Amino acid sequence: MTAAPRMITLASELLGPVPADEHVLQVDDLTVGLRPVAGDSAESIVDGVSLTVAAGRAVGLVGESGSGKTLTALAVAGLLPSAIQVVGGRIELAGREVTGLGERDARAHLAASVGVVFQNPTASLNPRMRIAAQLREALPAGTIRRRARERSADLLRAVGIADVHKTLGAFPHELSGGLNQRVVIAMALARDPKLLVADEPTTALDVSVQAQVLDLIDELRERLGLGVLLVSHDIGVVSDRTDHVYVMSGGRIVESGPTAEVLGDPHHAYTRRLLAATPSRLEPVGVAERGQPVVEPAAPVADQLEVRDVRRTFTVRGSAGRARHVALDGVDLFVTKGQAIGLVGESGSGKTTLARIIVGLERVDSGVVSYEGNPLARHTRAQRRQWRREVQYVFQDPYSSLDPRLTVDRTLREPLEINFPGLSRGDVAARVDSLLDEVELPRAFRDRHPSELSGGQRQRVGIARALATEPSVIIADEPVSALDLSVQARILRLLARLRIERNLTYLFISHDLAVVRYLCEDLVVLREGSVVERGPTEDVLERPASPYTRALVDAIPGRALVRS
Numbered sequence: 261m262t263a264a265p266r267m268i269t270l271a272s273e274l275l276g277p278v279p280a281d282e283h284v285l286q287v288d289d290l291t292v293g294l295r296p297v298a299g300d301s302a303e304s305i306v307d308g309v310s311l312t313v314a315a316g317r318a319v320g321l322v323g324e325s326g327s328g329k330t331l332t333a334l335a336v337a338g339l340l341p342s343a344i345q346v347v348g349g350r351i352e353l354a355g356r357e358v359t360g361l362g363e364r365d366a367r368a369h370l371a372a373s374v375g376v377v378f379q380n381p382t383a384s385l386n387p388r389m390r391i392a393a394q395l396r397e398a399l400p401a402g403t404i405r406r407r408a409r410e411r412s413a414d415l416l417r418a419v420g421i422a423d424v425h426k427t428l429g430a431f432p433h434e435l436s437g438g439l440n441q442r443v444v445i446a447m448a449l450a451r452d453p454k455l456l457v458a459d460e461p462t463t464a465l466d467v468s469v470q471a472q473v474l475d476l477i478d479e480l481r482e483r484l485g486l487g488v489l490l491v492s493h494d495i496g497v498v499s500d501r502t503d504h505v506y507v508m509s510g511g512r513i514v515e516s517g518p519t520a521e522v523l524g525d526p527h528h529a530y531t532r533r534l535l536a537a538t539p540s541r542l543e544p545v546g547v548a549e550r551g552q553p554v555v556e557p558a559a560p561v562a563d564q565l566e567v568r569d570v571r572r573t574f575t576v577r578g579s580a581g582r583a584r585h586v587a588l589d590g591v592d593l594f595v596t597k598g599q600a601i602g603l604v605g606e607s608g609s610g611k612t613t614l615a616r617i618i619v620g621l622e623r624v625d626s627g628v629v630s631y632e633g634n635p636l637a638r639h640t641r642a643q644r645r646q647w648r649r650e651v652q653y654v655f656q657d658p659y660s661s662l663d664p665r666l667t668v669d670r671t672l673r674e675p676l677e678i679n680f681p682g683l684s685r686g687d688v689a690a691r692v693d694s695l696l697d698e699v700e701l702p703r704a705f706r707d708r709h710p711s712e713l714s715g716g717q718r719q720r721v722g723i724a725r726a727l728a729t730e731p732s733v734i735i736a737d738e739p740v741s742a743l744d745l746s747v748q749a750r751i752l753r754l755l756a757r758l759r760i761e762r763n764l765t766y767l768f769i770s771h772d773l774a775v776v777r778y779l780c781e782d783l784v785v786l787r788e789g790s791v792v793e794r795g796p797t798e799d800v801l802e803r804p805a806s807p808y809t810r811a812l813v814d815a816i817p818g819r820a821l822v823r824s
Contacts, residue, residue, distance in 0.1 A: 283352070284373075284454040284487035285313040285336065290349035292328075292335050295342075304347065306331050306511045313455060313487040318478070320498035320519060321491045322534070323508035324744040325715070332508070333457050333491045338370040354454040375448030377477075379460035381440035385432040391416075391443055392428040398450035415446040420476055437607065438469035445476065449484075456481070459491040466606035466771050471815040474501055493744050495538050496774075496818020499523050507531050537749035539774035540818060544781075544798070563630075564765055565618070565733060567593035570627030572613055572789075587613040589789040590627070597732075600759060600766040602776035602797060604812070605786035611769050614786075615735050618767070619651055620644075649679050652726035656738035658718035662710040668696075668721050669706035675728040695724040698761075699754060716747035723754065733765045740775060752778055773816055777801055785809050 292306035306328040313319045323329045334340050351358045354373040358366050378384050395412035416424045419442040462470035481488050505522050507515040515528040526532045572588040588610045603611045616622040629636045655661035672692045699720040740748040770776050783800045785793040793806040804810045
């Protein structure tokens with residue numbers, strides 16, 4: 261058993277924390293805008309924002325994409341892109357006004373006073389450098405090599421990493437997402453800041469790893485007296501982890517106050533909409549007020565999709581050489597026509613590998629996958645062609661799954677022309693219009709490219725493309741995880757409506773149990789390639805039999821919001 265990491269005394273502990281409730285950040289009437297071109301006036305993006313963060317306190321800055329929350333955080337940290345500037349207002353950090361300083365003095369004060377943790381730990385780290393070198397770069401200039409290594413080791417211990425020496429010698433790709441984020445937090449603490457700006461620090465992480473990272477930030481805040489500005493679109497995380505919250509929309513603060521008061525009794529319509537879109541507050545699709553199915557179940561039918569005793573292993577390379585990784589270990593899955601099954605588990609659980617096997621993108625080492633009683637391995641060429649039409653995939657990232665060179669019209673025409681070669685040009689055009697209507701997009705969007713669409717609009721195009729072949733089964737792999745809460749809610753409602761109208765079967769893959777609860781009546785929990793629990797969704801979530809499932813349920817952020 262790995263020993264618990266020794267808690268290390270950082271310089272900020274030796275000096276003593278900043279007195280509680282002393283402001284480490286004061287922002288007054290901040291305006292941020294695009295730098296003017298050819299004498300034009302600056303165009304405001306953030307307008308008149310005022311907020312405070314006290315030592316030892318956590319303050320939430322919440323809003324959807326485009327609300328201005330990240331630009332506000334970047335302005336505080338002095339990290340605005342070159343095309344954007346502070347137009348007006350003042351920022352006081354650790355008792356000193358930054359906006360009145362020269363560039364060199366401001367940069368030095370910011371580097372010593374604020375640490376920043378960004379959303380994607382992998383993007384925050386240099387893939388070509390070992391962790392030791394990256395920590396050394398984060399330390400104050402002039403730190404001697406031996407002292408730098410000692411200090412780096414201390415920082416890793418301070419963020420709860422037990423195997424310090426192995427981590428120092430590793431590259432980012434050799435560490436998990438959670439470990440990489442701990443390294444990023446260690447780098448943010450390297451100069452003993454008074455303020456930690458955490459911009460969506462756990463969005464890219466599994467729910468249990470998310471809870472561990474947020475617990476770490478809470479512990480460091482209390483132990484070091486850090487002020488924390490937590491920037492997030494996740495109302496649940498902000499509800500659980502902050503004392504005070506500011507809600508942003510359209511570049512302005514629309515509501516603020518103690519977190520429990522603002523989220524418990526919101527006054528602004530925008531805050532109420534955000535809360536209503538929280539997945540944990542959405543009423544499950546198949547359950548009426550008394551807990552009875554909305555639609556009477558049909559007579560028992562044979563399984564439409566069967567997975568029996570499927571095994572899959574991969575050879576992976578690491579610093580210790582090659583090793584065999586078991587992705588799936590004897591997995592069984594049975595799905596009937598019209599059913600919606602949630603497949604949940606953390607990264608590495610095997611859920612995406614299983615989905616890729618079902619659609620034919622991965623082979624099995626052993627076991628059988630059958631569709632309507634016919635093993636896929638015995639399919640004729642014609643049956644394989646029909647299978648590819650019958651089973652369609654909706655991907656997590658709508659941007660990378662769409663060809664940026666193709667218009668929406670071309671994206672939807674392609675599967676129609678391939679699968680229905682007898683259709684005339686007019687028929688294809690009519691079907692494109694019908695698909696856009698089904699996914700609630702304006703027909704005028706047919707001439708747009710993916711770069712001209714929002715994330716939610718791109719995902720609707722991805723869903724329309726999947727529907728183009730008239731499938732029977734939709735495999736949706738984390739289809740809303742990259743979207744804002746209100747956009748998530750709209751996409752989930754769209755998927756629920758399409759399932760009823762087209763009598764679709766769903767295999768819905770997610771690490772978000774609240775999302776699965778809304779859409780799926782049955783749930784399968786995977787861990788390290790094995791099924792650890794299965795059953796009706798409400799039963800599994802309310803009375804989990806597996807300790808692993810219980811841990812996943814306990815880690816869901818914002819559970820108090822469900823009944824507030």
